Structure formats: structure tokens, C-alpha cells
Amino acid sequence: MNETAPQKQPATKLDRADARVRDDERIAGAARIFYDRVRSGDLGMLPVIVGLLIISTVFSVLNPVFLAPNNLVNLLFDAAAVGFIALGIVCVLLLGEIDLSIGSMSGLSSAILGVLWVHLGFPVPVAIAGAVTMGALTGLTYGFLRNRFEMPSFVATLAGLLALLGMQLYILGPTGSINLPFGSPLVRFGQIYIMPMWLSYLLAILPGIILVIGGLRVMKRRSEANLSSSGMNVVVLKAVVLTAALVFAVYYLGKGRGVPWMFAVFVLFVVVMDYALRRTKWGRSLFAVGGNAEAARRSGINVKRVRLSAFVVCSTFAALGGVFAASRLASSSQQAGTGDVNLNAIAAAVIGGTSLFGGRGSAWSALLGVLVIQAISNGLTLLNLSSSLRYMITGAVLAIAVIVDSLARRSRASHGRA
């Protein structure tokens, strides 16, 4: 093929040879692709952006404090714990499975942390390791039940929800609550530690730079391989918009306390998970199993192992979320992980664009979705609404998110997109 005559570049690109393919290069092309996607039900991040705009408008009209820098800083502190849990559930949702015990898992994990650290006097890292190990073991159990006994994950994890909650109550004992030492780094991490401004700005411009350099490298490789690419304009535009948004966010948060370390760590994990899902064989096999498990099996993918790994990752992240929640609240209590934690995390993933039907989603959906969920929860708290109303409203938001997901799925099916 081309190797024999590298000096003579054919006029048409490999992937533009077919006359039926529109040449979607440059900014206009990118805009057209985006428009087509949204019309056919591939909504991407649109619901999140619309949601955030509506939420911030409504709440800032009702209470101007909502958009105050320090309130947003608090919001980010609160978002990290649920965000971690949502990040884990994305893996399981991609398979078309579900884990309903993530709330209990986070609660149990915070209880283990409290007991090992405060009651038994182990060092903090050991306590955290204990909690995370419990998470991994729980995930292994769910994976085993699903693989060995074909137990539907929703039943297995519903049973797990009760069992884990029971364990949490058991190890916390009759007092039911353990206060974590206020001066300790873990609690300060969850309540006080803020990134220095210079570092925040540096990290704010980093993604743009990586985008441009990565974009250039991909373009170079693609043109060497005689493939089309989206064009530098699009990449630069994306990078500029992203950098402007991030720098503004850092500047605005800097008018208050600044960017919490806790949130930065969460974002770091999102970036790692995004890489794992999009650029590794493991991530690809998650999508494949979620799309068509039998096809994945016949392609030589070990479906059972993929399932097991997803459940382990999910429960492990839920356990990490529990550690973060404990450090945020400076306590391990019977209430940790109960109430709306479960559904908030699942709602966050779904609002962010991860489908409940499997095979679609991204790590970023956890980040974006948790911002929406946390903004609602924060706004309602500012309005001094009782938790009864908060539950009802959060429930309604989850229902709307699932309806949007279902409608978008139907539209994609009729437009020939999976």
C-alpha cells in the first residue's frame, strides 16, 4: 500500500475517500458535527451546562449568597466526597449494571476509618488502607455473585446495602459516632487546606497547554498516516475557551478562600479515570461489555473479569468517598452514607451523561454531574428548606435526568447512533 510509495502522497485522505463523507474540518465543521450530535440525541455535556445555568440563576435570585466565592468554595469541598462515589459508579453503569450500596459502602468505610484510627490507634494511612480494602472486598463479592450465580446486580447490591449498613452500625457500637481529631491533617484536608493561588493558576492553564500539544501531536501523526484531522483552529479554540473558563474560575474562587486541595485531588482522579476509560484496553472492554456482552465474549474479552474489575473499582471509590466524607465532617457517624448519598451519586453520573442502559458515559460525567447535584443541595440548604423538601426535589431531579437519558437514547436509536 502506501509504504511502497511514501514520496507520492495521494490527493485524498484515507478516511475522506468516500464521496458520501462530508469533509468536516475546521471550526465550521466541528460546529456542524456538534449540531448533528445534539439533534440526534447525543447530548453530551449540554444538559449539565443548561442545568447549571438554570440552577445558578434561580438560586442566586432567591439568595444572592449562592454565587458568593466562599459559598462556591464550600460547594467544592462538599462535592469531592460524592464525586468520588459517582466516579466509581460510572464504571458499573457503563456495563449496564448498578450498585445501590455505594452509600452504605461509603458509610462503612468512614466507620472503619474512625474505629481503626481513633479507637484502636492505628496511624491514618493504615486506617485508610483498611477502609479501601473493605471496599475492594465488597466489590469482589458483588462481582462473584454476579458472575458465579448470575445474580442481578441490583438485587445483590440491595442486599449489600443492608448488610454494609448493619456492619457500619455494629462497628460504631452503642455510641454511634466517633469524632475525628480536629487538628489532624486528614480533617484539615477536608475542611481547611487550600491550594496556593500560583499553583491554582498553573493548574488552570495546564489543560489548555496539554490540549494544544496533544492536538498537535495527534494531527502530525494523523497527517503522516494520511488521515484527516479536525484542524488546528478547533483545537486552539477549545484550548482558549477551556483556559479562559478555568482561569476565571480560579480567579473567582480566589476572591474567597481559593481552590480546595480536596477538590483538586478529586479532579486528578477524574483525569486518571478518563484516561483509563478512553485510552486503555480495559476501558474499551467496559464499553464493549456494556454494549453487547456476547459480542465482547466472542471477541476473546474475558467478560467475567471485566465485570469483576468494574465492581471492585466502584466499591473502592465508594470507600474512598467515605474517607473524604469523614474528613469533611470530622466524624464517623451512623448517619454517614445514609439518606440521599446513594441516589446523589447515581444521579450525578446520569446527569453528567452516563447512561443507565450501559455502553455510554465518561469519567467527566461524575465531575460535572456532582457539581449540578451539589449546587442543588447547597442552594436548598441556603434557602433553609427542610430535608423533607430537599429529598423530594433531589428525587425529582433524578427522575428528570433519567427521562432525559431515556429520550436521548430513543432519539439516538432512531438516528442510527448507539
Next chain:
Amino acid sequence: MAQAATRHAKGDLLLRLSDVSKQFGAVTALSDIELEVNAGEVVALVGDNGAGKSTLVKVLAGVHQPTTGTIEYLGEKVTLDNPSKALELGIATVFQDLALCENLDVVANLFLGHELAPWRLDEVQMEVRAWTLLQELAARIPSVREPIASLSGGQRQTVAIARSLLLDPQIIMLDEPTAALGVAQTAEVLNLIERVRDRGHGVILISHNMEDVRAVADRIVVLRLGRNNGVFTTANTHEELVAAITGASDNSVSRRTARKLEATGDVT
């Protein structure tokens, strides 16, 4: 391509089944089956429902294990314990339901389970190889970055065949590749089969459609009630084939033809 170096010359024996039997409890699905597949040859496997075609395919794909008999592959006796063993040896199967992931694009489906660079997927390289493979098959896929859901039936069939060729197998088995296709798409797939044969692969084609079989097959192996019932070529008449498939020269097909001829007053 460089891989063609390992390809066997046209006519070399690739696969030989001798006395292969398969029993499911009291039911004998296959008994004493003989089958040979040579390089650069299309062997059609025909037979009525329940003749054992699918069982034979599954034996060769490693899904079922034969009760007795031997499978010789490239002159060596082999056992096909599971689907991945068959794939490793170089026996690829295109199943009737295609087994594609609709949510993934063409490139991802082609390389599913065999991605290049597992820790840092090499999308550019995979896309280039996908285009090269599709061009070799003269396949008309407009874009390899669209999800499978947006492709037509014929295009999906093409992707499934291309995927089976990715690991450069010696033998490719196609189970009813034209069953769900229209006229033009069927012709495309038959062209594809001929191109695959011309690349030097051995092709096993399972089909109910005698027209398709006669169009591309070099040899036609007839199974009946789990047994060999003759080997034919396209030189044999349609009636002979039907007789072998149904097991009698006086069968429902011949009676129907006779009735039709009578009706038109064309009896000789």
C-alpha cells in the same frame, strides 16, 4: 501485505476432519463427518434444517467438542477446547448474528479484544490498519469513526468479515452471511467472499441459498441428518443438489417443479 508470507499456496490442505461425531445425549448430531478445506478455496456447507451444519461450525469454532474423531489442522492433530483456541490457531468465524458492539465505532469493533498498545491505545495506527483492511476487501464503508448502529446490514456484515480477517486466519467460516441482506448487499458480500478466497484464505460458507452457494463455491459439501451426503461442484445440476440435500430424487422440491411445469403445459 507482510503477513501474506505465512499464507499457504492455493490448493494446500489446511484442515481435515475425519470421522468426526458429536452426540448430545441420545441424539447424534454428527456422525463420521469427513471434511477437507484447502487454501484459496470456498467450501460450501449445505443441508436442510437439522442436518448438522451449525453443530459442525460450532465444533470448528471451538464452541463444542467432538465426541469422537480427529481434526487435523496444517497437518497436525489439534483439539479446539474453546473459541479463543480456534482463533489463535487461525480459524475465524463470522457468526450469523455478527456479534458487533453497536455503541462502538468500526475501528473499535475491528480491534475488539485485540487492541494495539493496551495501555495507550494506538488509535491512529488502528484506524490506518482498519482502512487498509477495508480497502483490500474493496469494502464501501463511508467512515470508520461512526458507531456500528449507523451502518446498514450489508456494511455490518462487511465489518464482521473484516474483523475475522484482522488476525489473518487461515480459515474463515461464514454462517449464513447473506440471510438478512438485500439483492445488492448480497452481491457485495459474495464479491467479498471471492476476494477473501483470492487472498489465499480457506473459506467455509454455510448457506441455505443455493443461488449464492453456486455463485461462489468451489466445492459443495452436503450434509444430511448429521452425515456426509456427497460432495458436489457447480457443474452438478440444481436438481442433483436438492436430491442430495433432501435425500431422494422424488422430493417436495422436484414435485413442486413438476407441478409447475404441468400447469404451464410444458411437459415433455
